[in-house]
Amino acid sequence: xxxxxxxxxxxxxxxxxxxxxxxxxxxxxxxxxxxxxxxxxxxxxxxxxxxxxxxxxxxxxxxxxxxxxxxxxxxxxxxxxxxxxxxxxxxxxxxxxxxxxxxxxxxxxxxxxxxxxxxxxxxxxxxxxxxxxxxxxxxxxxxxxxxxxxxxxxxxxxxxxxxxxxxxxxxxxxxxxxxxxxxxxxxxxxxxxxxxxxxxxxxxxxxxxxxxxxxxxxxxxxxxxxxxxxxxxxxxxxxxxxxxxxxxxxxxxxxxxxxxxxxxxxxxxxxxxxxxxxxxxxxxxxxxxxxxxxxxxxxxxxxxxxxxxxxxxxxxxxxxxxxxxxxxxxxxxxxxxxxxxxxxxxxxxxxxxxxxxxxxxxxxxxxxxxxxxxxxxxxxxxxxxxxxxxxxx
Amino acid sequence: xxxxxxxxxxxxxxxxxxxxxxxxxxxxxxxxxxxxxxxxxxxxxxxxxxxxxxxxxxxxxxxxxxxxxxxxxxxxxxxxxxxxxxxxxxxxxxxxxxxxxxxxxxxxxxxxxxxxxxxxxxxxxxxxxxxxxxxxxxxxxxxxxxxxxxxxxxxxxxxxxxxxxxxxxxxxxxxxxxxxxxxxxxxxx
Numbered sequence: 412x413x414x415x416x417x418x419x420x421x422x423x424x425x426x427x428x429x430x431x432x433x434x435x436x437x438x439x440x441x442x443x444x445x446x447x448x449x450x451x452x453x454x455x456x457x458x459x460x461x462x463x464x465x466x467x468x469x470x471x472x473x474x475x476x477x478x479x480x481x482x483x484x485x486x487x488x489x490x491x492x493x494x495x496x497x498x499x500x501x502x503x504x505x506x507x508x509x510x511x512x513x514x515x516x517x518x519x520x521x522x523x524x525x526x527x528x529x530x531x532x533x534x535x536x537x538x539x540x541x542x543x544x545x546x547x548x549x550x551x552x553x554x555x556x557x558x559x560x561x562x563x564x565x566x567x568x569x570x571x572x573x574x575x576x577x578x579x580x581x582x583x584x585x586x587x588x589x590x591x592x593x594x595x596x597x598x599x600x601x602x603x604x605x606x607x608x609x610x611x612x613x614x615x616x617x618x619x620x621x622x623x624x625x626x627x628x629x630x631x632x633x634x635x636x637x638x639x640x641x642x643x644x645x646x647x648x649x650x651x652x653x654x655x656x657x658x659x660x661x662x663x664x665x666x667x668x669x670x671x672x673x674x675x676x677x678x679x680x681x682x683x684x685x686x687x688x689x690x691x692x693x694x695x696x697x698x699x700x701x702x703x704x705x706x707x708x709x710x711x712x713x714x715x716x717x718x719x720x721x722x723x724x725x726x727x728x729x730x731x732x733x734x735x736x737x738x739x740x741x742x743x744x745x746x747x748x749x750x751x752x753x754x755x756x757x758x759x760x761x762x763x764x765x766x767x768x769x770x771x772x773x774x775x776x777x778x779x780x781x782x783x784x785x786x787x788x789x790x791x792x793x794x795x796x797x798x799x800x801x802x803x804x
Numbered sequence: 805x806x807x808x809x810x811x812x813x814x815x816x817x818x819x820x821x822x823x824x825x826x827x828x829x830x831x832x833x834x835x836x837x838x839x840x841x842x843x844x845x846x847x848x849x850x851x852x853x854x855x856x857x858x859x860x861x862x863x864x865x866x867x868x869x870x871x872x873x874x875x876x877x878x879x880x881x882x883x884x885x886x887x888x889x890x891x892x893x894x895x896x897x898x899x900x901x902x903x904x905x906x907x908x909x910x911x912x913x914x915x916x917x918x919x920x921x922x923x924x925x926x927x928x929x930x931x932x933x934x935x936x937x938x939x940x941x942x943x944x945x946x947x948x949x950x951x952x953x954x955x956x957x958x959x960x961x962x963x964x965x966x967x968x969x970x971x972x973x974x975x976x977x978x979x980x981x982x983x984x985x986x987x988x989x990x991x992x993x
Contacts, residue, residue, distance in 0.1 A: 417833040528845065550866075582868050586842035587829045589864070685866035769845075773869045 413658075414592040420551045420583035423590055424490075424516050424576070425450035427558040429460050430598035433514075434485035434605075437465035437476035439495065442528045443580040444518035447490040470495035474502035474515075481511040482620040484610030486562065488513060492580060493520035496534045500541075506573045507542025508636060509621050512565035512605075513573045515543070516558065519681070519732075520580040521768040529769020530580040532680065532732040536742045542636055544574040544643055545710040549666075549684045551588050553707075554578040556660055559593065562602050563650040569642040575710075579682040581769065593658060601657055640711045647708055664713035666705040667720055669695060673702030675784045676721060678747050679730040680706045683765070683772045690777035701781050712746055718754030726759040726784035727751070730800075732766045740797045759787050762797045770801050808861030809954050810871045814890050815880035818850040820941030824880070825856035827945055828954075831963045832860045835955055840865050853888055860954050876952045879903060880927075880940050885914035896920045901947045901993075903927040903940050923951055925989055934985035935978065942982050946989035957990055 418426065425447050428436070438448035454460045463480075467473045473489045480487035491499065496517060506513055517535055521527040535545060544564060548554040557576045565574040578584055593601075609618055624632055644664075651662040668688050670676055677687055684705035694701050704720055721727055729748070731741025740748075744762030751760060763780060766772045780800065786792035811828070815821025822843040829841030840859040846852055857871045875898040879890050882904040891900060899921035902911055908922040915922065927943035935942075949960045964986055968979045 417829060417839055550868075579868075581845060582842070585845075586840060586868070587826055588840050589833060589838050682868040685868045689867045771870050773872070774867070 416590050416592050417587050418551055418590050419585050419587050420554045420578045421446040423551045423555040424558050427555050429454045430595050431602050432460045433462055433488050435463045435480035435487040437467050437473045438489050439467050439470050439473045441492050441495040443520055443584045444490045444492040447516050470498040474499040477513050478502055478506050478511055481513045483612045484607050486605040490516035492518045493522055493534045503538055503541040510571040511573060512571055514561045514565060515575045517575050517577045518580045518584045519577055527768040530582050531767045535577050536733045539742055544572055546576055546708055547680045548578045549682055551583055552590050559598055560650050560654050564646050566605060567646045570639050570646050572639050582682040597657055643711050664708045664716055668703040670702035670704060674700040675726045675781055676702045676704055676724050677728050677730055678704045686772055686774060687777050690774040714750040717747060718750040722756050724758050725788045728761050728763060728780045728784050730763045730765050734764050761794055763800045765800045776801050808859050810874045811858040811876045812871050812874040813856040813878045814884050814888055815854055817852045817854050819880050821854060821880045822856045824941035824945045825858050828858050830967060832955055834963045835959055838864050844870055853884055878944055878948050880944050891915050891918040899951050901951055903944055930985050930988045934988060935981035942985045943989045946986040947993055950990055950993035
C-alpha cells in the first residue's frame with residue numbers, strides 16, 4: 412500500500428535512508444543537504460533505525476570514513492553538496508577505483524565563487540569523470556525512488572561502483588510536494604541484505620584495499636572499471652523494472668515527454684524538466700510540435716539510446732545547468748552532440764546554459780528556446796551555438 | 805479558470821513566512837490537494853527580505869519556477885511595502901493581505917496602483933492577545949485561508965489543531981493560544 416505524504420526532497424531521501432537502515436553514515440553538514448544527516452541522526456536517536464552515525468570534521472573525512480566502512484564490509488553512505496563534494500574529490504576516485512558500492516545523497520548546489528548556496532549542477536558535473544554512477548531527479552518522488560534503487564545497482568556483482576543520487580538544491584530539497592512512499596517492509600525486501608563477496612573484516616580471506624598499482628597493472632584496473640560502468644546500464648534497467656513492479660512507477664535512462672511526434676526537443680536534467688513540461692503543454696495547445704528528453708542517468712551515459720530517441724527531430728536544444736568553461740558548451744551539450752554525431756544525425760543542435768547559482772528557470776525561457784530552434788530551422792535565423800539564457804536584461 | 809491557486813509570501817528572515825507557507829501546504833495536503841510550498845533564499849540573515857510560495861491544486865504540480873503572477877499575496881511585515889514591489893504580477897481578481905494595524909485604504913498608497921482587493925489584519929494585536937507574544941505567522945496563515953478560500957474554515961481549524969498537537973507535542977500550552985489566534989483572524993475577515 413502506497414503511503415500518501417507531503418515531504419521536502421531532503422525529508423524524502425532521509426526517509427528512504429531510514430527504511431533501508433544502512434550500517435554506517437559518516438557526515439559533515441553543508442547547505443542545502445544539511446537536513447539529511449540532521450533527519451537521519453534524529454531517526455537514530457529516536458530509535459527508529461540503528462545506523463552507526465559518525466560526525467566528522469570535514470567532507471574529506473566523511474567520504475574517507477564511508478570508504479573505510481564500505482571496504483570493511485558495511486553498507487555505507489554519506490550526503491553532501493557543492494564545496495563539500497569538491498573537498499571529497501580525491502576520495503571520489505578512491506571509492507570508484509576500489510569498486511566500493513557506497514551511495515552519496517547529493518543535493519546539487521553551485522560551486523564558489525562568488526559564494527552561492529543555490530542550485531546548479533557544477534558540483535556533480537565536475538565529478539562526472541570520477542567513476543561514479545550518477546542518477547538525477549526531477550522532483551521529490553524521483554529523489555526518493557532513485558535512492559531506494561541505488562544499492563541494488565551499486566552492489567550488483569557486475570557493477571560494484573559507487574552511486575550518486577542527485578537532486579536540485581532548494582528547488583526540490585526544500586520544496587514540499589506530494590509524494591507516495593513505500594511501506595518499510597517493501598523497501599527492505601527490495602533492497603535486501605548486503606553480503607559482500609570480499610571485505611576487509613573477513614578473517615578467512617586476507618586482502619588489501621587501495622594498494623599501489625604499478626604501470627603493469629594500473630591500466631587493467633581502469634579497464635575493469637569502465638567495463639563495470641558499461642554493465643551498469645543493464646543493471647539500472649533491470650532494477651528499474653523490479654521497482655516498477657513494486658511501485659507502479661517506471662524509470663529508464665531518461666524520460667521522453669511528447670517526444671514521439673515532436674519536431675523540436677529540449678534535453679535537460681533535474682527539476683527544470685517539470686517547468687519544461689508545462690511550457691510544452693502550453694505550446695502544444697498552440698499547435699507547436701515540441702517535446703522533452705529528461706536525462707535521469709548521466710553516468711553511465713546512454714549514448715545510443717539518446718540518439719535513437721532524438722534522431723527524428725529537426726532541432727535539438729541541450730540545456731546545461733553548469734558551464735564547462737571550455738568556451739564552447741556545457742557537459743550535457745558536448746555529450747549529447749557527440750551521441751548525435753556518432754549516430755550520423757544532422758539536425759540543428761544548440762547548447763544553452765541556464766539556472767546558474769539558483770537563477771530561476773521559467774516557462775518563458777523554455778518558449779524562447781523553442782522559438783529560437785524553430786526560427787533557426789524554418790527561417791535560417793542565426794542562433795549562437797552556445798549561449799546563456801535567463802541573464803538579467 | 806486556473807485550476808492551481810498561486811500564493812506569494814513576503815516576510816523578513818526569522819518571522820516565519822517560510823514556516824507559514826509550509827504549514828499551508830501541509831493543511832491543503834491533508835484536505836486531499838496537490839501542493840507545493842517552497843522558500844526562495846537570498847542571504848540567510850535575520851531580518852533580510854525573504855519570499856516563500858505556495859501552489860495548491862487538484863492535479864499534480866510539475867512547474868518548479870517561482871511565482872510571478874500570483875493569485876494572492878501575503879505581506880508578513882508591512883515595512884516591506886516601501887522597499888519591495890509586493891503587488892508585482894498580482895492578479896487583479898485576487899487579493900493582498902497585509903499584516904498591519906492600519907485600515908486597507910491607508911496602506912493602498914504603497915501598492916503601486918493595485919486594483920484588486922486589499923485586506924489588513926493586525927497580527928501583532930491578535931498574537932499578543934492570544935499567545936502573549938508576537939508570532940505573526942499563525943494569524944497570517946489564517947488570513948490567507950480566509951481570503952483565498954483554498955480550504956474551508958472548519959476543515960482548516962480541525963487540521964491546524966492536529967498539526968499543532970503534533971508540532972507542539974512537548975509544549976501543549978501553546979496549542980490553545982495558537983488556535984485562539986486563528987479563530988480571532990477568521991472572525992475578523
